[in-house]
Structure formats: structure tokens, C-alpha cells
Amino acid sequence: MRLTTPDDLPPAVTRPDYTPSAHGVGIVHLGLGAFHKAHQAAYTDTALARSGGDWRITGVSLRSPEPAAQLAPQNGLFTLIERSATGSTARVIGSIANAFCLGPDRAAVLAALTAPTTRIVSITVTEKGYGIDRSTGGVDTAHPAIAQDLATPDAPVGVAGLLVWALNARHAAGVPPFTVLCCDNLPDNGTMLRGLLIDFARRAAPEITNHIATDVAFPSTMVDRITPAATDATLAAAEQTTGHQDAAAIETEAFSQWVIEDHFPTGRPDWESAGAMFVTDVKPYEEMKLRMLNGAHSMLAYAGFLAGCTHVSDVMENPVLNALVRRHLTAAAATLPQLEGVDFADYADALIARFSNPHLHHQTYQIAMDGTEKLPQRILAPAADALAAGQPLDPFAFAVAAWMRYTLGTTDAGDSYALRDPREDELAKLTRNQTPEAIVTNLASLPGLFPQALAQNKAFTQMITARLSIMMQHSMAQALDNELA
Numbered sequence: 001m002r003l004t005t006p007d008d009l010p011p012a013v014t015r016p017d018y019t020p021s022a023h024g025v026g027i028v029h030l031g032l033g034a035f036h037k038a039h040q041a042a043y044t045d046t047a048l049a050r051s052g053g054d055w056r057i058t059g060v061s062l063r064s065p066e067p068a069a070q071l072a073p074q075n076g077l078f079t080l081i082e083r084s085a086t087g088s089t090a091r092v093i094g095s096i097a098n099a100f101c102l103g104p105d106r107a108a109v110l111a112a113l114t115a116p117t118t119r120i121v122s123i124t125v126t127e128k129g130y131g132i133d134r135s136t137g138g139v140d141t142a143h144p145a146i147a148q149d150l151a152t153p154d155a156p157v158g159v160a161g162l163l164v165w166a167l168n169a170r171h172a173a174g175v176p177p178f179t180v181l182c183c184d185n186l187p188d189n190g191t192m193l194r195g196l197l198i199d200f201a202r203r204a205a206p207e208i209t210n211h212i213a214t215d216v217a218f219p220s221t222m223v224d225r226i227t228p229a230a231t232d233a234t235l236a237a238a239e240q241t242t243g244h245q246d247a248a249a250i251e252t253e254a255f256s257q258w259v260i261e262d263h264f265p266t267g268r269p270d271w272e273s274a275g276a277m278f279v280t281d282v283k284p285y286e287e288m289k290l291r292m293l294n295g296a297h298s299m300l301a302y303a304g305f306l307a308g309c310t311h312v313s314d315v316m317e318n319p320v321l322n323a324l325v326r327r328h329l330t331a332a333a334a335t336l337p338q339l340e341g342v343d344f345a346d347y348a349d350a351l352i353a354r355f356s357n358p359h360l361h362h363q364t365y366q367i368a369m370d371g372t373e374k375l376p377q378r379i380l381a382p383a384a385d386a387l388a389a390g391q392p393l394d395p396f397a398f399a400v401a402a403w404m405r406y407t408l409g410t411t412d413a414g415d416s417y418a419l420r421d422p423r424e425d426e427l428a429k430l431t432r433n434q435t436p437e438a439i440v441t442n443l444a445s446l447p448g449l450f451p452q453a454l455a456q457n458k459a460f461t462q463m464i465t466a467r468l469s470i471m472m473q474h475s476m477a478q479a480l481d482n483e484l485a
């Protein structure tokens with residue numbers, strides 16, 4: 001039988017400690033993917049149990065019909081399997097009240113965005129979902145959703161278009177604005193989204209620009225929970241544990257972290273009761289996580305995938321790669337200002353343990369996607385700081401070379417794979433039949449990617465070229481051996 005009620009679960013499965021239907025909706029979430037379900041939905045579930053409130057979630061996927069098709073027949077319920085190195089637990093989450101897909105459910109989504117009861121709109125659409133021009137901080141007019149929404153702002157399909165449309169409609173109706181909560185792995189994510197919306201509004205609805213700039217809160221957040229894409233094995237494990245079929249089940253790690261700027265003029269759930277940390281400045285936490293966790297992740301994904309490692313835990317079992325992950329974490333930590341109460345060496349140890357978790361089947365290929373959207377904040381910004389401070393650049397040069405090698409789209413054995421990067425056509429043009437030198441020069445001058453100081457630094461580009469040459473002329477395995485020789 002399908003999971004449709006929390007009332008009929010075996011004792012080993014944790015159920016919502018509240019009556020979901022007794023709580024109204026206060027949050028609209030854009031981007032109803034695995035990460036939202038493992039992170040914000042889980043925090044909200046705990047906060048509802050501990051402190052109550054009308055804070056359930058209307059989840060919206062902007063394009064894919066699957067999340068709503070899986071969740072709606074289950075009344076929004078789903079199983080969250082939490083796996084640590086030593087064991088697994090399962091809980092059923094009750095915080096999602098509605099699950100919509102923007103296309104077919106447009107009227108319901110727009111109604112939710114304009115409802116006075118909606119006080120927060122949170123977002124996880126991945127780095128590429130926003131349509132930010134990284135060189136200006138404004139909109140990328142070539143981004144499909146931005147282009148469409150600028151042309152027809154009254155029928156929005158993307159994040160910027162929907163939010164500006166909804167803030168405009170609320171303002172016109174005298175309804176206070178919602179708080180906009182970006183939960184993607186972007187630096188200074190609240191400020192970034194604010195800049196994007198202001199630029200979009202200037203072009204599409206100038207009369208609302210001032211309201212967005214002065215009256216709308218955009219708290220920044222650092223979000224963390226490693227969440228692999230669900231597989232058939234996930235669904236089978238959920239069914240075995242709960243005794244119910246669950247098309248929306250996901251697996252994640254036991255660890256989770258959420259650091260949030262406490263700026264919610266229209267209220268918020270009691271997320272601290274679920275372990276969230278409220279601070280006045282999220283930036284140092286964000287930088288630590290982006291540069292250490294995500295930076296090491298990207299490096300190990302490119303090098304590991306090409307060295308034949310399917311999962312992150314396989315990477316960690318390879319002694320050379322394991323040592324390179326540690327080296328990368330140390331180099332990234334050296335670029336960070338001190339953060340009170342946090343020891344970066346302990347944080348690095350914890351990351352090594354998390355990456356090594358053998359029960360989490362997190363694919364290197366999943367992390368490798370969208371490299372052009374991830375590299376700037378994860379690898380290139382710390383590399384630029386390391387350059388300015390005279391710190392070692394080899395770890396960053398190796399990571400960049402591994403990404404460049406990956407963009408070629410074939411393994412050392414000659415098998416091809418899909419790149420899955422929004423700029424893959426551009427990448428193909430710049431790299432096809434080129435020498436390592438030309439590839440480095442071409443990719444380093446891609447707009448919005450390399451900070452100028454790095455692109456123009458011969459020593460750094462030569463360090464990348466030397467490594468890329470070995471990767472292309474020999475193999476990733478050879479490059480790995482050379483790296484630690």
C-alpha cells in the first residue's frame with residue numbers, strides 16, 4: 001500500500017510528532033528536489049513538532065512534473081532515510097502540505113505566492129537555476145527563463161520572473177512582502193538574489209524596484225547535507241522499512257547544518273529547535289563550506305570520475321585521491337579568515353569522515369555536473385585569495401586541470417559521457433581538437449569564470465597546463481601519481 005498517512009507506520013520509523021493537517025501553510029518552496037526534502041523540509045518538520053505554527057510548505061517544481069506526481073498522491077508525505085557510517089534510521093516527514101508543478105498547476109502556484117499567509121518563499125533550484133550574470137551580478141539575458149520572463153513578465157516561468165511578479169502583485173494588493181530565502185550553494189546567496197531581482201525588476205517592472213530594494217528581506221544562508229539522487233534501491237529500502245510504497249523516498253547522511261541570517265520581518269518557524277544556527281553574518285560559514293566541502297567535492301568528482309571511481313566513498317578508498325582531498329581541504333582552509341568557535345582542522349576531519357561514509361551512494365558524476373556554475377565560488381575564488389596571499393596554488397591548479405580534462409567528455413578508455421553543463425556547447429567549441437595550452441587559455445578567458453588576476457597569472461596557468469598535459473597525454477591515474485610524487 002502506498003504511503004498516504006503517518007498513522008500506520010512500524011515503531012522503528014519516526015513519524016511526525018504533530019498532526020500535519022492541523023497546521024496551515026506559511027512557506028512556498030521553489031525547487032522541490034531531493035535536497036529540499038532532506039534539508040529544509042526536515043528542519044520544518046521538527047520545528048512544527050516542537051513549536052507548532054502555520055508553517056507547512058507548498059512545494060513547487062518549476063519544470064519537472066515528477067516531484068509533484070510522487071508527492072501529491074501521498075499527501076506530501078515521504079520517507080527520509082538517514083545513513084551514518086554506523087547505521088540507518090528512517091523518518092516520515094509531514095511538513096509538505098502541497099506539491100505542485102508550475103506548468104499544470106500554474107493558478108495554484110500563483111495563488112500560493114500571493115496569499116497573505118505565505119510569509120517565506122524559500123528556493124533550491126541549483127546554481128544554474130537563477131540566471132545570474134556572474135560578471136555583473138545582474139540577470140543573464142541569455143538564460144532561457146530570464147529571456148522568456150523579460151519578454152512576458154505577466155506569465156513568469158523562472159525564479160526571478162515569479163518572485164518579481166508575486167512581490168508586485170502583493171504590493172498592489174497591500175499585502176506585506178514575503179521573505180526570500182535562497183538555499184543554494186552560492187556565495188552571499190541572499191544578497192546575490194536581491195541583486196538579481198532588482199536588476200530583473202528594473203527591466204520588467206521598474207515601478208516595483210524600490211519596494212524590492214527597501215522592503216524585502218533576503219537573509220543569506222549556509223545549507224549543508226549530502227543528499228544523493230534517489231535510486232530504485234532507495235525506494236526499495238523505504239518500502240522495506242515502512243511497509244509502504246513510497247515514490248518520493250530519499251536517502252541522505254545523518255549530518256546536517258543550516259546557518260541563517262536572522263532577518264525575517266514576517267516571522268519564521270522555530271528552526272533553531274531543529275538545530276539551525278541563527279547568526280548576524282553567514283558569510284564566513286558559507287565560505288568555509290563552499291571552499292572546503294564543495295571545493296573538495298568538485299575536485300574529487302572530476303579526478304575521481306576519470307580515475308574510475310563511481311562513488312565518493314570509492315574515491316576516499318583510493319590512498320592517492322584520499323591524500324589529495326586532504327591536501328585540498330588544507331589549502332582551502334588556509335584562504336579563510338578565522339571563524340570563532342570553528343577549528344578548520346576538525347571541520348576537515350569531519351568532512352573526510354562524511355565523504356568516506358560507505359552507506360551513502362553519492363555519485364561523482366552527479367557532483368561533476370554544472371562545473372562552470374560551481375568552479376568560481378568553490379575553486380577559483382579561494383585560488384585567487386591564495387595567489388594574493390602567496391600560499392600554495394598546486395591544489396587549486398590540480399582541481400582546475402581535472403575539471404578541464406573532464407570537459408573533454410571522454411574517459412581515458414575513450415568512452416564518452418554527457419557533460420551536463422549549461423555552457424557545454426561553448427565548452428565543446430573551445431576545447432575540441434585543441435592542445436592543452438590552448439584549452440587552458442580558452443577556458444581561462446570564458447566570461448564570468450576566472451577572476452582576472454588568476455587568468456593573467458602565467459605561473460598559475462602553467463601549473464594547470466602541466467597537469468592537463470599529463471592527464472590528456474597519459475591518464476588521470478598518471479596525473480594522480482605525479483601529483484603526490
Ligand code: CS2
Nearest residue numbers: 223224225226294297366367
Ligand atoms: C555537491 C553538493 O553536487 C554537488 O555539487 O558538492 O550538492 C553537496 O553535496 C552539498 O552542498 C552538501 O551540502
